[in-house]
Amino acid sequence: MAIKLRKRKEIFTFYNAEGEKIERETEIRFDPLTGESSRLVYDAGLAVASFDYLEAAEKTKGVNCPFCPENIFKMTPVFPKEISDDGRITKGEAVVFPNLFPYSKHNGVTVISRDHFIQLNEFTPALIKDAFQAAQEYIHKVTLTDSNAKFASINWNYLPLSGGSIIHPHLHIIISDTGTNYQTNIYEKARQFEMETGKEYFTALSETEKSIGERWIADTGMITWLHAFAPKSHNDYVGIFNNAYSLEDIKETDWGHFAKGLETIFSILADQEFSSFNLMMSVDPEEREPINVRLIPRLAIGPLGTSDINFFQALHQEPLTYKAPEEIAAKARIKFAGLM
Template sequence: MFTSFRTEHTEGFIEYRVEDLTGLRTRICPERLKRGIGGVYIPTYKDEDCPFCPGLIEEVTPVFPDGKRIHIGESITFPNLYPFAAYHVVTSITHEHSVPTFTHKQIADALSGQVTALKKQSEYVSINWNYLPSAGASLPHPHLQGLCDHQPDTLPSRYLLAGEQYHKTHGRGYFEDVRKDAERSGRDLPGTILFWYAHPVPIGEREIRCLLPLTTVAEFSDVLEDFAADLISLLGFYRDLGTSAFNMAIFFGQNKDRNTFSAFCSLISRINPNPLSTSDTAFMERLHLEPVILTLPEELASTWREYAQNMPNVPTIIN
């Protein structure tokens, strides 16, 4: 699944990894954790004049062509006023402006709002979440963003194109082999309902992926409740590791991709916003397009196993 080599230095090592299918590269430097670049989450965001808070959201946000917004539980879904995709919708997740933790219902309802708005789109869809400004959220009020474009974005397009060739060469889907390799290597995360694993060539810090048993966004409703339950557990895991901020993206394919592509979620932790934090994105990530990662995926999976043993109400694993 990937190729790696290490360079030793006086303080430890740098491990270079390349994902064989896509050519995506990363470098892992665990000693850099000792710099203490993160810090405790300090919530300082006020709700004054927030367009996603009750009282304003119904006044200032756009509506769909039928003149309505989508209301499911606390969540409200509407078109993005400043889109950067051919079809771009936003879901305000909660009534509350600053939310340190989420309930299963809040996450499930917000995801349902996204699926309702996106399921009739026939092209390439993703559901995305920037949580807190240090993760790129333009507003601290928690919200999801759904995108649909004529062409898949760079990351899913690599898997879509290379996955077709992999299927022709091996007679099976690439993601089947990803799952087998994760289980064999111990990078899988037991105690989850869906299949999650520590991705071996991370594109962000502590990257965890979910291989969904589906292809299109319309099918996501079938596992949405399970996905929300798993996500709650994983976000608690991130908080216990010391970070609250994160990015999430769920990438979907089309019906024609069914034999060669599995919808998947990528989840990464980010540095918490406070005056003492240093960004975890710099020239290597933005200009070289090659992330510098602090945590070995194998260690992340091992830490999850210890965490999951003490987790209450661990769901039954569905194989």
């Protein structure tokens, strides 16, 4: 079984008040690993609601924010000595400490910068690189002290539309004995794919998409960037760390390439007036699949600020997108060409 890119079309026919026939096409795409479907629906012109967080940032910074420099070492908790002699892990401006309200057995928070608010297109590669390297060190320390905690991920909710409850930019690091639904499903399906083809799924995906060229975006260092065939949102970026099966395989140079890639994606999102996103970096607990990253924008739609998630995503668990993956990938290739 090779990578299969399946899709089908449905046509809805109706008439306007003058009796003129109208046809609207919905394209249903199936994820090449899981078989889960998502829908590319008719776009009358996606109207992204604009949000200005400057006023909220002013009200919540400084004494009102536990992540700001004057508070972070006084108001945040500390790790036990086996994780850090100093109680926290630091690199550059990044600081890692325990989450007071953990999602898992091990949950670190990485504050990315001293600045309380950073616009999407103002993140620097240095800030991104240091934050992810600090998260990498935390995961390394945890795995040395807890051999059962094999499911690791680095996650980023950027701004309130993404579910972020604090404007100050930060990551969540989750390490658990139990995988999330995504991790369990993806890696079980990847094992099945490997048994049937003799190939790692994400390596095969990287090679297949690069050979097709429609959704492949760029290779930066060891990382292949592409757009998902069956997207989970109006953009859906996938990063594959080729030949990196554990976080220990990712070196400083690789983090630099990753940071420049994210900076470029942030620019692409900003061009489309998206201001918020969710990101997940997942690590295979058995270290048989390359590390992969997924990033989708979060947004509100129209003058009412309507959520981008409705019954289809929330209950039917079926993603919707107004944007064709191939069109977004073509725009992204132009941006990434500047990195080559």
